Amino acid sequence: GQQVMQIPQYQHVQEGEDFTTYCNSSTTLSNIQWYKQRPGGHPVFLIQLVKSGEVKKQKRLTFQFGEAKKNSSLHITATQTTDVGTYFCAGPCDTGNQFYFGTGTSLTVIP
Amino acid sequence: EAQVTQNPRYLITVTGKKLTVTCSQNMNHEYMSWYRQDPGLGLRQIYYSMNVEVTDKGDVPEGYKVSRKEKRNFPLILESPSPNQTSLYFCASWTGYEQYFGPGTRLTVT
Numbered sequence: 001g002q003q004v005m006q007i008p009q010y011q012h013v014q015e016g017e018d019f020t021t022y023c024n025s026s027t028t029l030s031n032i033q034w035y036k037q038r039p040g041g042h043p044v045f046l047i048q049l050v051k052s053g054e055v056k057k058q059k060r061l062t063f064q065f066g067e068a069k070k071n072s073s074l075h076i077t078a079t080q081t082t083d084v085g086t087y088f089c090a091g092p093c094d095t096g097n098q099f100y101f102g103t104g105t106s107l108t109v110i111p
Numbered sequence: 112e113a114q115v116t117q118n119p120r121y122l123i124t125v126t127g128k129k130l131t132v133t134c135s136q137n138m139n140h141e142y143m144s145w146y147r148q149d150p151g152l153g154l155r156q157i158y159y160s161m162n163v164e165v166t167d168k169g170d171v172p173e174g175y176k177v178s179r180k181e182k183r184n185f186p187l188i189l190e191s192p193s194p195n196q197t198s199l200y201f202c203a204s205w206t207g208y209e210q211y212f213g214p215g216t217r218l219t220v221t
Contacts, residue, residue, distance in 0.1 A: 001170065004153075006153075009151065033209065033210070035210075041214075042201060042212040042213065042214055042215050043154070043201070043203075043210075043212045044212070045209035045210060045211070048208060048209065088153060088154065090154075090210075097159065097161060097167065098156060098159065098167075098169055098170070099144065099156050099159075099169075099210070100156070100170070101146070101153045101154040101155070101156075102153055103151065103152060103153040104153045
């Protein structure tokens with residue numbers, strides 16, 4: 001079946017350092033979504049990328065969708081303690097009805 | 112306020128005792144879904160529903176049932192829970208763009 005892997009699984013950074021998580025799918029994705037889950041909370045939608053090679057920015061967050069539409073990345077510049085949480089990528093299968101989530105990257109920011 | 116609600120939020124039960132986790136959304140979304148979250152595995156889709164009376168299996172449907180009799184409700188049924196179904200469960204509804212998640216139900220089966 002389709003698999004979506006993320007690396008790293010855990011990342012500890014000092015406040016102010018940059019952070020990147022990578023998402024890799026075993027199959028081509030029609031689009032990729034990113035979610036953030038705060039400790040004890042539920043996933044919250046951040047963004048959706050659709051086009052091959054697409055790059056989107058939200059303040060300190062930069063999202064990229066790979067040219068082959070099989071990989072994606074989320075980069076946070078100058079992390080803050082409010083960035084703490086687990087970041088998930090997610091994409092629909094070919095029919096667009098079933099969703100596959102990545103394994104997640106847990107970010108800890110040390111003040 | 113747009114939201115997805117789930118009940119109960121916490122549940123401890125014993126093996127074999129049937130249970131239902133309710134899910135309701137007030138956004139008139141056609142697509143609803145159930146996920147389970149386990150450490151190191153991310154979220155895995157259990158079942159999803161494209162519309163009323165239309166449901167389909169996700170990645171891990173074994174041991175679960177769902178129904179969609181009304182657009183707003185999508186209950187998850189465990190007819191004979193087992194310890195390997197101990198997990199954190201999320202209900203979600205989808206706009207076609209983003210998924211809205213409920214607060215989660217932490218289930219422990221002993």
